[in-house]
Amino acid sequence: AQSVTQLGSHVSVSEGALVLLRCNYSSSVPPYLFWYVQYPNQGLQLLLKYTSAATLVKGINGFEAEFKKSETSFHLTKPSAHMSDAAEYFCAVTTQPSKIIFGSGTRLSIRP
């Protein structure tokens, strides 16, 4: 069975500060991992994905995530937060493409 845990339901950072959203997964076989972003009143948009290629994955809008097998983690980072980054972020895991398990989400707020 697979699962994903997002640490922190709400993260608040100042504009220009580092963004770090934490995600840990559980999987008995090598997983695919994703980060999605959901802006208010919109659907989910793929930020980046890990599919067993490079462990450091770069995504859209300056975000990146690093797959660490030893820590079973896939944390999302961005060096400098913008006001437009305020949204809900979801980490997700799957070992078969047709069934993705989503984390509970982390709301990112940006302080001016």
Next chain:
Amino acid sequence: DTAVSQTPKYLVTQMGNDKSIKCEQNLGHDTMYWYKQDSKKFLKIMFSYNNKELIINETVPNRFSPKSPDKAHLNLHINSLELGDSAVYFCASSQDRDTQPEQFFGPGTRLTVL
């Protein structure tokens, strides 16, 4: 060129009514999904169809019935609506290949049951 589209975007109705939500994808994907997102933003998969065949049905009440007339469409019909059905419903699609395992989501349908 919307990849995954849903109609309607908002749906307000009375308890006991029957309603449908339509979904279409123009990505040529083989698999389509319905998700329910509750007020706490938790996403739960409801159904998955691959080439018009049901492959996932996650303990959803029988009042919910998906229908896939072709692989580009997956509609959701809900009978005898209840207050607890109020949520945002998302349609999604994917190609189901190892190189493209991600799902693409529609904009959502906000259902409010009064």
